[in-house]
Amino acid sequence: MNPSPLPFEPDHNHDRCISEALEQARHLCRERRQRLTPIRELVLRLIWQSHQPLGAYELLPALAEAGFNSAPPTVYRALEFLQSQGLVHRIASLNAFIGCPHPEQSHQGCFLICRSCKSTLELESQPIQQAIRSSAGSLGFTIEQETVEIVGLCPNCQTRPQRDPQ
Amino acid sequence: MNPSPLPFEPDHNHDRCISEALEQARHLCRERRQRLTPIRELVLRLIWQSHQPLGAYELLPALAEAGFNSAPPTVYRALEFLQSQGLVHRIASLNAFIGCPHPEQSHQGCFLICRSCKSTLELESQPIQQAIRSSAGSLGFTIEQETVEIVGLCPNCQTRPQRDPQ
């Protein structure tokens, strides 16, 4: 069992991985004087539990089960808050959301998304960042937001295409 | 007047730029034995006319004006065909479509999108491609599809934020 998730590694200790993410979220929000309300924390936990990008509407049933209102605005508000705090990212090409493993400083994610098992890995790739900045800079373009989403097959699914690591 | 569009340059000869794109599309489709029907050609022309990413539903009124059916499936079918031929790209972060300036070979675009005037430039950046391939490769990830969309401010809009180059 690993203490934290490895790239495309299905067998890490996911319970611990979730609770660490939640603890960090609580800590960051306390520090920033932001309110991690029960709904927001639940949405964050649900997203972490999946480890796959999760659509907004997939969250609604769980919210209803927990006794909350489960109309779309409820979950979108929670997601908006979590995004504003860097706790989740939105994957534009999937219309879905995923937990951010290092929310302590605002950043632009770069995602590797497995088409087969949907596992998604957030990279911190200096070379990619650098190449993008350099290209934009040479054209006089000022970057405000980056969307880098790579879809393909993770190592597991190249040899065992049907398996779902979660 | 320039014969072809320059990066974020509002004053190129856009009529010529459109007609060249259409001529190339006709040529490619003839070569590939694919049918560039009136609807498909009209959709392609409308997209090129805008030079900004265009939503599917923004195309419908023009289709109706031209006497075609203007229900969503009509335009989505045309867009699907044009994408399959590499003639247009979809911008995931905008739910919109834009003409491809070099459709002769299938490729993954990298887009610089101005938040203010919406001008969008497709890059062929070897360093970015290389960095992405290298990152993915070192993790054993096989790339199938890349989404790279950079939103920010183009040179024109950094000094004249209100101007619309189109």
Next chain:
DNA sequence: AATATTTTGTTATAGTGTAACGCAATCTTT
């Protein structure tokens, strides 16, 4: 001309996301 294939028309519906308003909970100031 007959048949097969592709494209389009049409209706309906699924999926994603937001506006707007009022109430409730929390925070701030006194």
Next chain:
DNA sequence: AAAGATTGCGTTACACTATAACAAAATATT
């Protein structure tokens, strides 16, 4: 602790994006 201000939530309604399914028309093939 009370009053007022701010923030978050419940609720309804709706806008925007995209596709399924089937029939009719147009085109290609034999």
